[in-house]
Amino acid sequence: MIKAVKSIKEVVLTGHDLTLAELVAVARYDAKIKLAESAIESIKKSRAIVDNIVNSNSVVYGITTGFGSLCRVHISKEDCSQLQENLIRTHSCGFGKPFSREATRAMMLIRANALVKGYSGIRLETLETLINMINKGVHPYIPEKGSLGASGDLAPLSHMVLPMLGLGDAEYEGQLLTGKEAMDKAGIPIIALQAKEGLALINGTPVLTAVGALALWEGMCLLKLSDVAAALSAEAMSGIINAYDERIHTIRPHKGQLDTAHNMRELLKGSTYITQQGELRVQDPYSLRCVPQVHGASKDALAFVKEKVDIEINSVTDNPIILPDGDVISGGNFHGEPMALPFDFLGIGLAEIANISERRLERLLNNSLSGFPSFLVKHSGLNSGFMITQYAAAALVSENKVLAHPASVDSIPSCENQEDLVSMGAHAGRKAGEIAENVRRVVATEILAACQAIDLREDSGQLGVGTAAAYKAVRESNKFIDYDKDIEMFKELEKVTAIVADGTLLEAVEAVVDLDI
Numbered sequence: 001m002i003k004a005v006k007s008i009k010e011v012v013l014t015g016h017d018l019t020l021a022e023l024v025a026v027a028r029y030d031a032k033i034k035l036a037e038s039a040i041e042s043i044k045k046s047r048a049i050v051d052n053i054v055n056s057n058s059v060v061y062g063i064t065t066g067f068g069s070l071c072r073v074h075i076s077k078e079d080c081s082q083l084q085e086n087l088i089r090t091h092s093c094g095f096g097k098p099f100s101r102e103a104t105r106a107m108m109l110i111r112a113n114a115l116v117k118g119y120s121g122i123r124l125e126t127l128e129t130l131i132n133m134i135n136k137g138v139h140p141y142i143p144e145k146g147s148l149g150a151s152g153d154l155a156p157l158s159h160m161v162l163p164m165l166g167l168g169d170a171e172y173e174g175q176l177l178t179g180k181e182a183m184d185k186a187g188i189p190i191i192a193l194q195a196k197e198g199l200a201l202i203n204g205t206p207v208l209t210a211v212g213a214l215a216l217w218e219g220m221c222l223l224k225l226s227d228v229a230a231a232l233s234a235e236a237m238s239g240i241i242n243a244y245d246e247r248i249h250t251i252r253p254h255k256g257q258l259d260t261a262h263n264m265r266e267l268l269k270g271s272t273y274i275t276q277q278g279e280l281r282v283q284d285p286y287s288l289r290c291v292p293q294v295h296g297a298s299k300d301a302l303a304f305v306k307e308k309v310d311i312e313i314n315s316v317t318d319n320p321i322i323l324p325d326g327d328v329i330s331g332g333n334f335h336g337e338p339m340a341l342p343f344d345f346l347g348i349g350l351a352e353i354a355n356i357s358e359r360r361l362e363r364l365l366n367n368s369l370s371g372f373p374s375f376l377v378k379h380s381g382l383n384s385g386f387m388i389t390q391y392a393a394a395a396l397v398s399e400n401k402v403l404a405h406p407a408s409v410d411s412i413p414s415c416e417n418q419e420d421l422v423s424m425g426a427h428a429g430r431k432a433g434e435i436a437e438n439v440r441r442v443v444a445t446e447i448l449a450a451c452q453a454i455d456l457r458e459d460s461g462q463l464g465v466g467t468a469a470a471y472k473a474v475r476e477s478n479k480f481i482d483y484d485k486d487i488e489m490f491k492e493l494e495k496v497t498a499i500v501a502d503g504t505l506l507e508a509v510e511a512v513v514d515l516d517i
Contacts, residue, residue: 042118084198094143149336149425204317212429256299267466301349336425
């Protein structure tokens with residue numbers, strides 16, 4: 001999964017077949033993008049339709065009219081270009097810290113891919129400017145907050161456009177510069193917007209889709225790693241393998257459940273630490289026995305979200321739409337509701353993974369439940385060991401329960417009540433990303449604790465083929481903890497979280513085991 005994405009070096013934009021893996025390759029690993037030759041004709045044809053509207057002085061929303069509730073105001077041919085620049089200058093009013101580098105690249109890519117389809121009336125040179133910014137690493141300073149996810153992501157996307165005009169700020173080669181300085185250093189000419197172009201660049205859902213799509217990718221990786229964590233914990237506590245028997249899952253054949261049970265069997269193949277039903281006990285607790293049902297439900301939730309993301313990153317979310325036959329239709333493709341609900345669902349699905357992971361962590365640390373020394377350290381009392389890791393994990397789990405409250409149930413009317421129901425989709429996407437970050441830390445903590453517990457077992461044995469690879473990767477990063485005086489626990493957690501975040505741990509496991517998602 002990670003290795004395949006890293007191997008993508010170039011993505012050709014057709015507007016029709018961009019994948020989530022390609023989006024991650026561009027956003028995170030700086031793959032280059034290229035405009036498909038087949039798209040150029042439709043882009044030029046769409047632009048010619050806009051030019052004809054302006055020259056004929058026709059009344060078309062956003063081209064020869066004002067915006068939002070100001071659509072009643074007619075704009076003269078002479079002012080059509082100024083209208084677009086004014087739009088960007090006034091709509092760039094976001095708040096807060098900037099989006100991450102990879103989120104910024106993802107939203108720029110999604111916007112470019114929509115424009116490639118030729119329904120927005122943008123000039124080829126304007127689209128090429130956006131593509132050049134991605135390829136040369138000019139990343140606009142885009143505040144995270146300010147989008148309602150309804151008439152598109154207007155505020156953040158306006159910040160995205162500012163450097164194209166020599167305005168705003170942008171990061172280039174690790175430095176925050178003025179937009180003009182960044183463009184000049186990258187050798188990208190400043191442009192002047194013409195009719196429809198400002199609206200084409202900022203009307204739509206690229207921001208909410210970008211942050212949600214990246215959270216989805218993170219979640220997909222974490223779901224695989226949550227299976228790894230559960231398998232390590234099962235080995236540490238002599239878990240019963242029968243709970244993952246294919247025969248009991250085929251009679252309740254939810255795909256996520258089947259995939260998780262398969263993953264557990266593959267990860268644990270060859271293990272001498274796991275047990276058979278009745279060998280030590282009749283049943284394991286839910287946090288071990290019901291891993292396929294719980295992890296699987298989250299996998300099914302994310303599969304639904306991925307289906308929606310795959311559609312959205314190849315969709316036109318502009319308004320109005322310039323059709324090839326010359327018709328120009330005002331609609332609502334900019335509305336974020338089709339993604340707001342899935343991204344809320346994404347957050348809920350991910351939050352449950354942290355819930356069950358924290359319960360396994362507590363079981364590992366609790367002497368009365370696991371039989372290990374209290375808090376997984378020798379000489380408990382003098383040493384506190386992993387005691388507070390469960391507190392920290394519980395804090396993140398509790399935070400996720402608040403973050404998982406759906407954003408899409410909220411709406412505040414805007415623009416003189418012309419835009420009277422909004423999606424809050426950007427909030428849903430950002431929350432899903434925050435939840436994913438918390439889940440990453442909880443799962444990483446469980447993995448570290450499970451490896452510690454395995455080392456505390458009094459019997460020597462063989463780990464499963466997949467868990468052995470995971471254990472080896474962890475031990476290359478983190479050593480066994482003998483005494484409190486030898487460590488600062490937060491640094492241990494940072495190290496294991498780092499190999500989860502950068503893909504090192506998952507790559508190590510997937511080198512020996514094919515994991516389903």
